[in-house]
Amino acid sequence: MPGYLRKWAGTLLVVAPTLTMAFAAGNPPSSSAHSGNSANNKCETSTPGPAGLKMHRGLQTRTTYVIVEEFAHDPSAFTQGLVYEEDGTFLEGTGLYGKSKLRRVDASTGEVLVSHDLSADSFGEGIVAVDDKIIQLTWKERKALVYGRQNLTLLNDFKYETVTGEGWGITTDGARLIVSDGSANLFFWDKDTYKEIPESRLLVQDGHGNAVKHLNELEWAHGYVWANVWLTDDIVQIDPASGKVVAFHDFSALFPHHLRVSLDQVLNGIAFDAENDIFYVTGKWFPKYFKVKICLPEAAV
Numbered sequence: 037m038p039g040y041l042r043k044w045a046g047t048l049l050v051v052a053p054t055l056t057m058a059f060a061a062g063n064p065p066s067s068s069a070h071s072g073n074s075a076n077n078k079c080e081t082s083t084p085g086p087a088g089l090k091m092h093r094g095l096q097t098r099t100t101y102v103i104v105e106e107f108a109h110d111p112s113a114f115t116q117g118l119v120y121e122e123d124g125t126f127l128e129g130t131g132l133y134g135k136s137k138l139r140r141v142d143a144s145t146g147e148v149l150v151s152h153d154l155s156a157d158s159f160g161e162g163i164v165a166v167d168d169k170i171i172q173l174t175w176k177e178r179k180a181l182v183y184g185r186q187n188l189t190l191l192n193d194f195k196y197e198t199v200t201g202e203g204w205g206i207t208t209d210g211a212r213l214i215v216s217d218g219s220a221n222l223f224f225w226d227k228d229t230y231k232e233i234p235e236s237r238l239l240v241q242d243g244h245g246n247a248v249k250h251l252n253e254l255e256w257a258h259g260y261v262w263a264n265v266w267l268t269d270d271i272v273q274i275d276p277a278s279g280k281v282v283a284f285h286d287f288s289a290l291f292p293h294h295l296r297v298s299l300d301q302v303l304n305g306i307a308f309d310a311e312n313d314i315f316y317v318t319g320k321w322f323p324k325y326f327k328v329k330i331c332l333p334e335a336a337v
Contacts, residue, residue, distance in 0.1 A: 094243025
């Protein structure tokens with residue numbers, strides 16, 4: 037989601053060029069991967085954030101995780117979607133009018149390998165790789181772009197409707213596409229026809245039964261939908277059968293707020309490496325990707 041563009045478009049134009057300078061003065065990214073707090077990825081050895089469990093919105097939020105590695109992320113990238121590929125690369129979608137891209141990135145160095153620019157009138161949002169294609173949503177254009185998965189060649193596009201009329205995040209459970217629009221709803225589309233599956237729309241609620249709004253970038257892992265919550269550093273873990281949030285995961289410690297220069301500079305981008313049970317996370321204008329091991333109680337997986 038574009039964040040504060042609606043209210044402070046002019047502010048963003050001033051802030052964005054200063055990001056590289058601000059990062060250099062604060063915590064510059066490394067140009068290569070390096071070991072984090074735990075070389076063996078074991079959850080019991082280290083907890084960089086607040087240890088244990090705390091209550092949040094009527095639920096325990098699991099904040100225990102290990103940073104396995106961290107490496108350079110383009111600080112000019114307004115990240116909207118992230119996918120991990122088995123060949124060791126990321127697919128990354130970025131936003132902002134005139135700056136939106138779809139690109140393939142080396143997941144061990146952050147080097148951009150291939151990049152495709154969207155048209156200047158399209159604001160890129162979430163992405164998903166399904167079968168031999170990549171689908172990229174757009175914010176207000178109500179249009180999704182379809183690319184070839186190997187070469188990022190634009191093949192076609194299609195129109196869609198949501199509650200807000202916008203597109204934010206997209207992922208897949210292997211059988212369906214799962215979409216967010218900034219509301220508290222998840223939408224389930226047929227992965228071949230791109231049509232919404234009848235009576236499949238899901239309202240996401242916290243432990244108090246309150247709607248969890250601003251669902252943004254999505255990922256599928258361990259049988260759950262994982263979603264960034266816009267303007268926070270929370271990732272919510274959602275039961276796709278009931279819409280109930282089973283945990284709020286707090287990643288605010290990854291990139292300290294005193295180093296951030298914009299309210300839009302928040303966590304956004306979740307990718308899951310199923311083979312190694314590892315998550316990759318980053319954010320809008322973040323200087324780093326973080327490879328993390330989330331320590332899940334057995335009941336949560």
